[in-house]
Amino acid sequence: MRGSEIAIKTSRLRKVFDNIVAVDDIDLDIRVGSITALLGGNGAGKTTTMAMLLALLQPTSGDIFLLGKNLLQERATIARNINFSSPYVDLPNRLTVRQNLTVYGHMYGVENLKQRITTLSDQLHITELLDRKHGTLSAGQRTRATLAKSLLNKPRLLLLDEPTASLDPDTADWVRTLLQAYCKAEGATIFMASHNMYEVERMCDDVIVMQRGRVVDRGSPKKLIETYSRENLEEVFLDIARNRNAAT
Amino acid sequence: MTSPAIATPPLEAAPRGFLARRLYGLLLRHVYLLTGSWPRLVEMLYWPIINMASWGFTSLYVLRKFNNSFAVSGIFVAGVLLNEFFFRTIVGMMLLFLEEVWSRNLGHLFTSPLNFIDYMIGVLGLSFLRTVISVSLAVVVASYLFGFSLLSLGWPLTMYLLLLLVSGWWYGMLIIALLLRFGMAAEWTAWMFTWLIIPLIAPYYPVAILPGWLQLVSCTLPPTYVFESMKSQIAGNGLRMDYLLISFVLNIVYFIAASLILNRAYQGARKRGGLLQMGE
Secondary structure (H helix, E strand, C coil): CCCCCEEEEEEEEEEEECCEEEEEEEEEEEECCCEEEEECCCCCCHHHHHHHHCCCCCCCEEEEEECCEECCCCHHHHHCCEEEECCCCCCCCCCEHHHHHHHHHHHCCCCCHHHHHHHHHHHCCCHHHCCCEHHHCCHHHHHHHHHHHHHCCCCCEEEEECCCCCCCHHHHHHHHHHHHHHHHHHCCEEEEECCCHHHHHHHCCEEEEEECCEEEEEECHHHHHHHCCCCCHHHHHHHHHCCCCCCC | CCCCCCCCCCCCCCCCCHHHHHHHHHHHHHHHHHHCCHHHHHHHHHHHHHHHHHHHHHHHHHHHHCCCCHHHHHHHHHHHHHHHHHHHHHHHHHHHHHHHHHCCCHHHHHHCCCCHHHHHHHHHHHHHHHHHHHHHHHHHHHHHHHCCCHHHHCCHHHHHHHHHHHHHHHHHHHHHHHHHHHHHHHHHHHHHHHHHHHHHCCCCCCHHHCCHHHHHHHHCCHHHHHHHHHHHHHCCCCCCHHHHHHHHHHHHHHHHHHHHHHHHHHHHHHHHCHHHHCCC
16 A cells, blocks of 8 residues: 655645634645745744644644544544654653653654664764753753654654754754755655744755745745745745735 | 655554553653652652641540540541542642643643543543552551551442542543643632532531531532541441442543543643643
């Protein structure tokens, strides 16, 4: 049996809080193996979209398919194969990094857990932090520890919110390289929200731009830069945020 | 640059014993927390002993001052210990949930393969373990200080504990539902609710002491019947199987109702985005 070629598919996905439309009938299709960024200003609907893809937020209407399965009907099967990381969702502060990874390793049913923790600690340079409590780590160290948690189960779909938040430029650089290498080696898909345009330009195959709950543009970073006749993605972002039209 | 489309292999079914592994992960999370935080561990053991000692000495005073029967002292101490068992179950459930909220960990928990039903099964089991550890030391101390062994209640003790455990569970589920519905703004209200039920279930005194309208409220609560039966047994008037049966039936009804209310609160939190926003 063949799996899906589409890692994320949403159809007419909509979320309304009271009378405010946070996400307005968006249709997404994210190819397996791609790295896609979701861009948008504050209140554009990125976090709401992410939360719906993670099943933490129930859509008002519409469907979500992850890895070929309907999220609302088959979350249990999907959850073993996806993971996520966000600087805004903490791991327990009073547990050590090793304890947190062990707890979540069991929850995701990771085989050879000790070995997996050792490998990831090595890759993310957190070996010396393993026996420190999560709450005592610096913001950058926490980001790496949370990334280790998100890679524990070798997810086929990785949802990342600001994956390099609080990391110094050097660390951020090798984390990006690591994520790209992971994606390539495992055939995994990364769907990320980021405000770091350099990061998006460097890592992503595809960029989806949201504004007021709608998808307003989409394309590779190169294509978007060309379309808006700009030097870089940051300028494109500003054009869209300030409602300046594309050059073509 | 766009990468060529590839297909993921079909998703594998969960391995055997995966539910046990998820629950083991949840157990480890709280074992690590308790063993890494001695104030939490001490607090767990401290309050049952303090409550038992306060009421135990009060009962000794009453016994000596009024030359009363030994049964009065026994009712007090047994009442405290059984009440602690009930109360610690509720507090345990509430704290297990609050620990996740305080650490803003709900997002990670509920995006993992652990679903809400798994989580609640884990919370029920963990609250039972916490309660057993918490109250066991108080039982031993009561035996040493007051010469009263809870085990002297014999086989009915098992029924008392089971009925109180289920009562603690459904009441704890209602407290978690309250927190899910109103978030951390309701934390103090939740603490007030945990205490609210105690005077109504008459653990140390007969229900007849309560004003008429409160007696009516008391009669709707399953733990009341357990305590009435215990008092009857210690006073030498025999076990009240009829009371225990009423408690059993009410517990089943309330457990089902609390499960439905909790599920509704959880679904509501998912609609509002409460699982992501909830935190200190």
